[in-house]
Amino acid sequence: MGLANISATLLEISFIAYLVATAFFGGAVKGAKSEATYRNNKWGTIGISITIIGFLTHVGYFITRWIAGGHAPVSNMFEFTTAFGMMLVGAFILIFFLYRTPSLGLFALPIAILIIAYASMFPKEVTPLIPALQSHWLTIHVITAALGESILAISAVAGLIYLLKNIDMSKKSRQRFWIEFVMFVIMLVIGFVLSSSTFKLAGYEAEFDYIDKNDKPASITYNYPPLFGMNESVAKSPDTMKPWVELPAILNGKTLTTFVWSLFIGSILYVLLRLIVRKRLAEFVQPLAKRANSQLMDEIGYRSVLIGFPVFTLGALIFAMIWAHEAWSRFWGWDPKEVWALITWLFYAAFLHLRLSRGWEGKNSAWLAVIGFIIIMFNLIFVNFILAGLHSYAK
């Protein structure tokens, strides 16, 4: 058994550990009467222990893959996203020992699990580095940036808990609508993971030749039954579904197909769950957030932005500029990924100013934290797949 296989197994172990730990944190939250009584709850202690075991195997995955490939495993979508999930758990463990809040684990771990599941939908093989990536700055820049983003993500988790606890679910309001929308988006991610792994297990593939937006011939392989065809596409594999419509060259039919399938499966899942629990999903999970102390969640949300912001600046902007200068001869080139890192930075700068000087606390602050996480995810997912630029290594 090679190192690469050991690495894959370790990742699976940590995935399962996070699932089990979530259940224990759930027990801790359910079993306690209030924030004050559940801090040193037995269930919580078991939960954090299992989380730490999962984190250690996750780090084990990272190190063994690093040794196997000879470079830091942060060079494509699968590797980066998995590392991001690992650091999210690490940041959670750190915050847990500062504040001792099982509620945070109950929400942070499922998000980490989703992130890892999402990552696993991408090609997992170890890939050699192209010349632009052969630099020690790959290790330094990407790891620091991911670390900063994961700490910032903790603030979104705390914000989410704050909102779930404090939004009145019995009355119609804008906030109640948007928190439900956040729940729906989570269902879409699950929809993506379910549909993608189903078709992958079934071994579905459909190959097409098409003409790209620069009028060059190209070919593409769909892993989903193609709903949308590429520009002037011609099917190469027999017995596959004929696309409903053909898209103009600037739109990627494969990406849209994946999105629509995820939307479809995610929506079904959402409707089914609503029918089963007979409540809004946000209302359904609200009891899990009820034990959390609002003031503390607000504090964690703010504190993690404070801790994460300098790390993010260093990794995603300063180290990025130094490397860009070495590799591409300019420290800044308005590449979409660069611009979105700047946007993320500006957003959190605005967050801090609103908080410090304009007294945005509580719900306002929590919403901002959630939006910040959406921007980070946007930069990770949409910028890679839609706004192709120099950073799109991972398609």
Next chain:
Amino acid sequence: MSKIKCQCGHENPFGTVLCEACGRPLTEEAEKSQVVDMRYEGSARRSQTYNKSIIDKIWNFFSSVKVGVSIIVAVLVTSAIGTIFPQKLYAPVTSVNATDAEYLAYYEKTYSFFGTLYYKLGFYDMYNSWWFKILIGMLGTSIIIASVDRVVPLYKSLKKQRTKRHVSFMKRQRIFGEGKAADPDESLMKAEAALKEMKYNVKMEDGAILAEKNRFSRWGPYVNHTGLIIFLFGVLLRGIPGFYVDETMWIREGELRNVTGAPGYFLKSKDFKLETYTKEDANAVFGEALDRNGPIVKNFQTDVTLYKEKEGSLPGSEDLEYVKDYSIVVNKPLKFDGYNVFQMDYRLSELKSMTMQLIEKSTDKSFGEFTIELDDPKGTYELDNGAKVELLEYYADYDGIKDGEPVSKSPIPNNPAFIFKMTTPEKPKGEKSFVAIQQTLETEENAYKVKFVSADTRDISGFTIRKDKTLYILLLGGIIFMIGVIMGSYWNHRRIWIQKGADQQLLVAAHTNKNWFSLKKELNAVKDASELPAYMDRQDKESKDERQEGAES
């Protein structure tokens, strides 16, 4: 402007909200408030005090955080719009000096109506547009004015704060408690010791304690703003000629060329290499990836020698001295005298020379071979048996015949074509022939022809040459920003006030600029060590409820 004299005797600048020395509220509003606004210590900020002249109005506009955040959001939104379609820089428009019409055509063709709109609104070159530059300028102005407006009064009031604060100040803090103590003096002594233990700076006078720590973290925002201003200043300097060189050059294998933008320096390209990972010699774990993706590039490299014009030699005399050999690869630019030469592009297999032979059509008899160096074609090639071939015309990049004349698209030998005059003892007047790749044209039937034998090719490397004197300024700005942001984020300014009130009373108040959780933890420790009265956090209602809940259960 008149000063405000507080009851404690301290003279405050006009506009002060809380007395710098004792903290007594000086305005009606502050007096009415339950919890006093402690940002900037209630000091007299210019922007909150004057609003008469134009300068006041401009100052007040830019010092407002609301305005600052609005500018940040405006930059954020414009930046995002700039990523919807590729910027001008990344638009795959073929010619180097493309005209506006070509760009318009590209956006129109690729993105139809929205592309045209994007172009027309100027979004296709967002980051060089005047409005984007104005926004950045406004951001810089806002950073400077908002910082100065706050840092000076904040510094003064923190410097002038007195150990003993007025009761009205204590009572209006977010964390406040009062109660009877068995022995106030002993409590104070114990508190002093406990606070010192926790690395507080403790001052005690007149039955009052002021414990303070990490005041420096209050300067973090102003330090990081200074870093940002230095960074923006560096960016501004790039507009000045001489601070910034950005050139490109193409160099062929074997060629010696002046380095574009670096007078006096020459580069000779010895070899260009493009290597790919192969399943045979790459790490075995890459096998799967190579199977799925096909070949993956491993290395782009140009081996060069750098020369320098000898000192005192005439410019252009090419009296050169050797400097160094270097292999330029991606991520490892050649560095000399502040210049960086980057491996950016390449073209493989450009024709270097073509070898031909002259043959007699009827017998295929050869008169020998000759080689044409395409960048320096000679006029006449002497062959065996008194035969010779004269090169009358050379078209490096043959593009068909226009108006009866062959034309060349460019000086690059992509598709070379020649007009030869072939002379032999049998045909002393000579015959003319037009020869292009896989094509021979004759005005009348010839007895001889020039036949292609072989060709030599060479690779071309594309370099970018940069010299950027502002980099160190930018780096300095970045470092100062990081120091400031770390100062401000990882430490908190905490103060705890304890003082004796009337008949055995003790008053406790505390303030921090952030992280109240840790402040309360420390305060609890002091409270336990020195029997202080219980306090209340007036913003945390839940904990109190929970504690009561806990007590009931």
